[in-house]
Amino acid sequence: MNAPDPQLQDDPYIGRYERSAGHGAEWWRVTLSDRPQMYRIEHGRDEAPANIDTVVDLENLKSKLQKWHREGFLRPGDKEAPVAGEGRNGFLKDLKRAAPGKAIFATLSQPDHATTLIGTVEMPLGHAGPLVPRLNPAYLFPGRFADILQDIVENRRVMLIGHTGAGKTSLIEQVAARSQHGVLRANMNGQTTIGDFVGFWTVKGGETLWVDGVLPTAMREGLWLVVDEIDFAEPSILAVLTAVLEPHGRLLLKEKGNELVAPHASFRLFATANAVGAMSIYRHLYQGANLMNEAFLDRWRVYLMDYLSPEEEAEVLMRTLGARITPPMANTLAAIAADCRAAFAREDLASAFSTRRLLDWADLMLRSGDPERAAGPAIYAKVSAEDAALIRSIIRHHIAFDD
Ligand SMILES: Nc1ncnc2c1ncn2[C@@H]1O[C@H](COP(=O)(O)OP(=O)(O)OP(=O)(O)O)[C@@H](O)[C@H]1O
Ligand SMILES: [Mg+2]
Structure with a gap:
C-alpha cells in the first residue's frame, strides 16, 4: 500500500x-x-x-x-x-411532548380574564355593544375550526379562503357573537377607498376634522376587522395592511401628521377571499380577483374553508328550521347541495351552491309546500338557463315529483 x-x-x-x-x-x-x-x-x-x-x-x-x-x-x-x-x-x-395545547392561552390573558368556551377553545370575552353580531343559535362549529379559534386567541392574522357561501364571514361573526366582540367589515370589491379604510380630512362647520377610517377605528377600539374579498383590494390598501399584520404592528397615519395608532389588545384582523392561494385554480370564476404574492400571504394563517359536509349541513338545516323539517328531508336537501357542488367542481355548473342558498330554498319550500316553485326565486332566477336546467335535473334525481 x-x-x-x-x-x-x-x-x-x-x-x-x-x-x-x-x-x-x-x-x-x-x-x-x-x-x-x-x-x-x-x-x-x-x-x-x-x-x-x-x-x-x-x-x-x-x-x-x-x-x-x-x-x-x-x-x-x-x-x-x-x-x-x-x-x-x-x-x-x-x-x-412539546405541543403546548391550551397553555399558550395562559400567557396571553390575565388569570382573571373572563372567557367563554367555543367548541374546545377558551375565548376571552369582550363587551356587549351595537357592533357585536347577532348570535345564530343554529350555527355549527365543527371540530376542524379549533385551530382557527386558537389563532384568534393568540392574535394571529387569519385569512379564510373558499367558495362563496362556504361560511367564511359567518365563522368570524359567530365567534364574535359568542365572545361579545364588535365587528367591522370592509369589502374590497369596489366599494372601499383608501380614505374609507385609513381616514380622511373633512370640513365641518368651518373646522377641519380628521375622520378615522375602519382600520384605525378597529385598532383603537379593539374591534374585529374583517377585510372581505381581499383579493380585490387596491395596492395602496394592501400596503397599509402589511404594516399592521404583525401582532403588535402599529399603523402610521401619514395623512394625519404621522400619528401612530397602536392596536388595542382586543383588536383582531381577518381577511376573506375566494380565489387566493390554494383557491387560485378557481380564479376564472371570480372575475377581477388579483393574485396575492406569497410574501403577503406568509403574513397570514390561511385556512381553506370547504362547504359543510352533507351530514353537517343536514344538521344546520334542522337546527335552523326546527321541527318543520324531518331528518330524511334535511338529508335529501343536503345531498342535492352536495351534488350541485360536485357539478360546480367539475365545471358542469357555473354557479356555486352556498349553504345560504340551501337554507333559503328550504325555508321557502316549507312555506309553499312546493320545492320546484321555491327553487324559482331561491335558485333558478339567480343562475343561467343551462345551470337552472342541470340543477332541476339534480333535484329531480333526489325528489320524485307527482307529475
Ligand atoms: N357552520 C355553519 N353553521 C350554520 N350555518 C352556516 C355555517 N356555515 C355557513 N352557514 C350559513 O351559510 C351562510 C353563508 O355563509 P357566509 O356568508 O359566511 O359565507 P362566505 O364564505 O362569507 O361567502 P362569501 O364568499 O359569498 O362572502 C351563512 O349565512 C350561514 O347561514
Ligand atoms: Mg363573506
Missing part, C-alpha cells in the same frame, strides 16, 4: 462512510478525483466492487454527506448519527 497522501489526509471529507444493513455493510467512499476541486464517490455493499462510481464537486458532495448522515452512514470514529429512520419516527413523539 502506498503511503497516505498528505493532501488526502487533510481533507475533512475523505473516507469511507458505512452503515450496517441487516445483511452486511453498505458504504460510500469519498476520495479526491484526478480533476482539480472534484471528488470521486463510490457506493457498494460489503467487499463487492462499487456499483456507483462518479465525480462530484464540493457543493454536491456536501449535500450528499448530509443525506448520508441522515441515512445513518458514518466514518469509523465519527460521532454517532441517529439510526436511519429514527429521526423520522421520533419527530412526532417529540412534537407531542
Whole structure:
C-alpha cells in the first residue's frame, strides 16, 4: 500500500462512510478525483466492487454527506448519527411532548380574564355593544375550526379562503357573537377607498376634522376587522395592511401628521377571499380577483374553508328550521347541495351552491309546500338557463315529483 497522501489526509471529507444493513455493510467512499476541486464517490455493499462510481464537486458532495448522515452512514470514529429512520419516527413523539395545547392561552390573558368556551377553545370575552353580531343559535362549529379559534386567541392574522357561501364571514361573526366582540367589515370589491379604510380630512362647520377610517377605528377600539374579498383590494390598501399584520404592528397615519395608532389588545384582523392561494385554480370564476404574492400571504394563517359536509349541513338545516323539517328531508336537501357542488367542481355548473342558498330554498319550500316553485326565486332566477336546467335535473334525481 502506498503511503497516505498528505493532501488526502487533510481533507475533512475523505473516507469511507458505512452503515450496517441487516445483511452486511453498505458504504460510500469519498476520495479526491484526478480533476482539480472534484471528488470521486463510490457506493457498494460489503467487499463487492462499487456499483456507483462518479465525480462530484464540493457543493454536491456536501449535500450528499448530509443525506448520508441522515441515512445513518458514518466514518469509523465519527460521532454517532441517529439510526436511519429514527429521526423520522421520533419527530412526532417529540412534537407531542412539546405541543403546548391550551397553555399558550395562559400567557396571553390575565388569570382573571373572563372567557367563554367555543367548541374546545377558551375565548376571552369582550363587551356587549351595537357592533357585536347577532348570535345564530343554529350555527355549527365543527371540530376542524379549533385551530382557527386558537389563532384568534393568540392574535394571529387569519385569512379564510373558499367558495362563496362556504361560511367564511359567518365563522368570524359567530365567534364574535359568542365572545361579545364588535365587528367591522370592509369589502374590497369596489366599494372601499383608501380614505374609507385609513381616514380622511373633512370640513365641518368651518373646522377641519380628521375622520378615522375602519382600520384605525378597529385598532383603537379593539374591534374585529374583517377585510372581505381581499383579493380585490387596491395596492395602496394592501400596503397599509402589511404594516399592521404583525401582532403588535402599529399603523402610521401619514395623512394625519404621522400619528401612530397602536392596536388595542382586543383588536383582531381577518381577511376573506375566494380565489387566493390554494383557491387560485378557481380564479376564472371570480372575475377581477388579483393574485396575492406569497410574501403577503406568509403574513397570514390561511385556512381553506370547504362547504359543510352533507351530514353537517343536514344538521344546520334542522337546527335552523326546527321541527318543520324531518331528518330524511334535511338529508335529501343536503345531498342535492352536495351534488350541485360536485357539478360546480367539475365545471358542469357555473354557479356555486352556498349553504345560504340551501337554507333559503328550504325555508321557502316549507312555506309553499312546493320545492320546484321555491327553487324559482331561491335558485333558478339567480343562475343561467343551462345551470337552472342541470340543477332541476339534480333535484329531480333526489325528489320524485307527482307529475
Ligand atoms: N357552520 C355553519 N353553521 C350554520 N350555518 C352556516 C355555517 N356555515 C355557513 N352557514 C350559513 O351559510 C351562510 C353563508 O355563509 P357566509 O356568508 O359566511 O359565507 P362566505 O364564505 O362569507 O361567502 P362569501 O364568499 O359569498 O362572502 C351563512 O349565512 C350561514 O347561514
Ligand atoms: Mg363573506
